[in-house]
Amino acid sequence: MPADLIHLLVAEHRRLESLFADVETAQAADRRRAALTAALHALALHAAREERFLHPALREHLPAGPEIAEFDRAEHAAMARDAAGCDEAGASALFDVVRLHMQQEETELFPRLAQACPPQLLQRLGELLESARVTE
Structure with missing residues (x-):
C-alpha cells in the first residue's frame, strides 16, 4: 500500500534535509554549487506539491x-523569493527558514490534519502525489 500524503511529505522533508547537508558539507566549490x-x-518542487495536494485538504478539513493554507502559501512564496537570489553564502539562512517551516508542519500542522482528515482521503492524495512525481 502506498504511503499517505503526510508520510510522503515528511519523506520529502527528510530528502530536503539531506540535500541541505550536501550543500553544507561539500568541500569543492563546484560540488557545493x-x-x-x-x-x-527540490525545494521548489516540494512547495508546489504542498500547494497542490496539502493546501486543498487543509482548506476543507481544518x-x-x-x-492556514494561505499562511503556508505565503511562507512558500517568501522562501521562493529568497531561493531565487540564493547563492552559497545565503544558503544557510534560507535552509534555517525552511527547516523551521518543516518542523512546524511536522509538529503542528500534519498532526492536526491527520486527526481531521479521513485516512482514505490522505491515502488518495498520497497516490495522486506519487503520480504527479512521475510526470514532473
Missing part, C-alpha cells in the same frame, strides 16, 4: 484551514 542547485530545485 551543484548541490545547491539540486536543493533549490476549521481555520483557508487561513
